[in-house]
Amino acid sequence: MELLKKLTGCWSPSGREDNIRNLIAAELEPYVTDVYTDPMGNLICRKKGNGRRLMFAAHMDEIGFMVTNIDDNGFLRFTNVGGISAHNCVNRGVVFENGTAGVISYEKSVKDLNLDKMYIDIGAADRAEAESKVSVGDMACCNEDFTLMGSCAAAKSMDDRVGCYALIKAVQRAASNKNDIYAVFTVQEELGLRGAKTASFNVEPDLGIAIDVSMVGDTPESARRSLALGKGPGIKLKDASFIIHPKAREFMLQAARAAEIPFQLEAAAYGGTDAGAIHLNGGGVPAGTVSIPTRYIHSPREVVNLADVENTVKLVTKMIEVGI
Amino acid sequence: MLLKELCQRSGPSGWEDDIRSFILSQIKADEITVDTMGNIIAHKLGGGKKVMVAAHMDEVGFIVSGFTDEGFVKFKTVGGILTTVLVSKKVLLGEKKVPGIISAKAVHLQKREEREKLIPMSELYIDIGAKNKEEAQSLLNLGDYGVFAGEYTEFGDGLVKSKALDDRVGCAALIELMKNDYTNDMYFVFTVQEEVGLRGAIIAANRIRPDYALVIEGTTCSDVYGTRPHETVTNLGGGAVMTAMDRAAVSDRRYFEMIKSLAERENIPLQIKRTSSGGTDAGSIQRSGGGVRTAVLAVPCRYIHSPVSVMSKNDFDSVCRLSAAVLKELERREL
Numbered sequence: 001m002e003l004l005k006k007l008t009g010c011w012s013p014s015g016r017e018d019n020i021r022n023l024i025a026a027e028l029e030p031y032v033t034d035v036y037t038d039p040m041g042n043l044i045c046r047k048k049g050n051g052r053r054l055m056f057a058a059h060m061d062e063i064g065f066m067v068t069n070i071d072d073n074g075f076l077r078f079t080n081v082g083g084i085s086a087h088n089c090v091n092r093g094v095v096f097e098n099g100t101a102g103v104i105s106y107e108k109s110v111k112d113l114n115l116d117k118m119y120i121d122i123g124a125a126d127r128a129e130a131e132s133k134v135s136v137g138d139m140a141c142c143n144e145d146f147t148l149m150g151s152c153a154a155a156k157s158m159d160d161r162v163g164c165y166a167l168i169k170a171v172q173r174a175a176s177n178k179n180d181i182y183a184v185f186t187v188q189e190e191l192g193l194r195g196a197k198t199a200s201f202n203v204e205p206d207l208g209i210a211i212d213v214s215m216v217g218d219t220p221e222s223a224r225r226s227l228a229l230g231k232g233p234g235i236k237l238k239d240a241s242f243i244i245h246p247k248a249r250e251f252m253l254q255a256a257r258a259a260e261i262p263f264q265l266e267a268a269a270y271g272g273t274d275a276g277a278i279h280l281n282g283g284g285v286p287a288g289t290v291s292i293p294t295r296y297i298h299s300p301r302e303v304v305n306l307a308d309v310e311n312t313v314k315l316v317t318k319m320i321e322v323g324i
Numbered sequence: 325m326l327l328k329e330l331c332q333r334s335g336p337s338g339w340e341d342d343i344r345s346f347i348l349s350q351i352k353a354d355e356i357t358v359d360t361m362g363n364i365i366a367h368k369l370g371g372g373k374k375v376m377v378a379a380h381m382d383e384v385g386f387i388v389s390g391f392t393d394e395g396f397v398k399f400k401t402v403g404g405i406l407t408t409v410l411v412s413k414k415v416l417l418g419e420k421k422v423p424g425i426i427s428a429k430a431v432h433l434q435k436r437e438e439r440e441k442l443i444p445m446s447e448l449y450i451d452i453g454a455k456n457k458e459e460a461q462s463l464l465n466l467g468d469y470g471v472f473a474g475e476y477t478e479f480g481d482g483l484v485k486s487k488a489l490d491d492r493v494g495c496a497a498l499i500e501l502m503k504n505d506y507t508n509d510m511y512f513v514f515t516v517q518e519e520v521g522l523r524g525a526i527i528a529a530n531r532i533r534p535d536y537a538l539v540i541e542g543t544t545c546s547d548v549y550g551t552r553p554h555e556t557v558t559n560l561g562g563g564a565v566m567t568a569m570d571r572a573a574v575s576d577r578r579y580f581e582m583i584k585s586l587a588e589r590e591n592i593p594l595q596i597k598r599t600s601s602g603g604t605d606a607g608s609i610q611r612s613g614g615g616v617r618t619a620v621l622a623v624p625c626r627y628i629h630s631p632v633s634v635m636s637k638n639d640f641d642s643v644c645r646l647s648a649a650v651l652k653e654l655e656r657r658e659l
Contacts, residue, residue: 015574137568
């Protein structure tokens, strides 16, 4: 769990992935043939095999905030980096890369709240003090601790550091690999699957698997959704960004059975994962997504079940070993 | 004057012929290509990295969508134009630049409720002075394009008012920058169809496969009466504008920081854009091929996407100087 704690604790909103990239590269360098960063900032870790290219993508960016204005009294106005609802931000903590901490609050009332009526308070006395700590264009992330609760864990940026965790662990654990394995940690997924687009152009995979969190339908009066916490990773058949390719579906189902883990089939109406970008690369790539069931996605406290996480590691490990 | 001529030429997205032929007459390069979509790609051969400098030559405009029995022209907008901006504006339609006025039911015939709310696009029409449908059809064809008629005027302290400052001001900067000598392999690209979704730039970038791109734009500026301080976006006269993040792209971090320190070093006024709305060709270029490091510099324009957009010549000068410094710096170092 130490690694998951470290990954979720890492500060790296979309477009500012340097910290998380360094952390992951250090974890994987001893286990792979080579590691490189492409012009968009994707981290591509390659483990040589039989020449067929099997790509896994977990996005390493997280949602965040960007400063758009600093006022005379030292308060900051901000915009969202990725999908953020105003109600998830009310009086929540944020932190800038240089350690400057802040609290998000709102002007008059929580009625009809939107981000234009909200601000970040960093405890500055005036504009000069605020400007000595942050600038327009600087980004911030949620500031929350990793917390164990029963068989679950809550943290900021489980989306998609838990996917990064599963991919790192699987590459480290795999006893062998049939194909050339490309473990890709993508950037800017939260802004529209942007990193995965250039990463798959650079990798030209024969098959691509995204590993990402997905919403569950197991909470009180929840919307109907396929997944529940604790029943194993999901094999996503569709969302708004892709429909699984039959080859990818077969590959994933076989690996799940061979790994002897519980798993769930998932059909989602909304959302998107890097598979959406990968499957449209070049002349087309069979692609699928492993879903890690997660509650409260895009909030400062995203909750996963630890047995699901371990079973996801087992599934991805098996996919690496079996290959295509 | 170059900027004036650039602004007065017509080039609604998809029908950029007039502006393209003017730009072609103004530039010199080792190799000049007009690609399949109509982008101008002017290549100045060099040794080092491939650098793409892009400004879009299209502008927001109109397309003729029908004729009424009375001889009025029905139309749709091309690119993002607010309906509030339309009524009583002069437009030029078709290759012959037929003048017309966007109109609606006369104010004294409007019911009280109608007067108080926005007239929907579907109720607007363009009056080209035709007596009937036949006469209108003899002047224009279905599918003809149009643009705002917005004369170029200088006023105040170095201010300019015109249609199409977005992005003819960028085209003017490119033409200036092309006059310098470079050691990198330089591609100056005047793109098409930016206003309808960054379309020309993706084709050009895929053809060029640059290492770096610098996009030069006209951008929003709302430093005016009635705007709350944190919603002004940019300040007229505040210098060149650089984008950290908008809807289309997050600027490459090292590139962004390099430009910020260059501006300081060269003492060129620079403001960081104070919103994340809007988008530029950087979005298309950044994610072309295997990825491209991109940055955006812009001239603030009040009343953008209208016949009367306003900019400051000082800001234009800042953008030109900073862009030149950036292109030089890219010859000296890797990001």
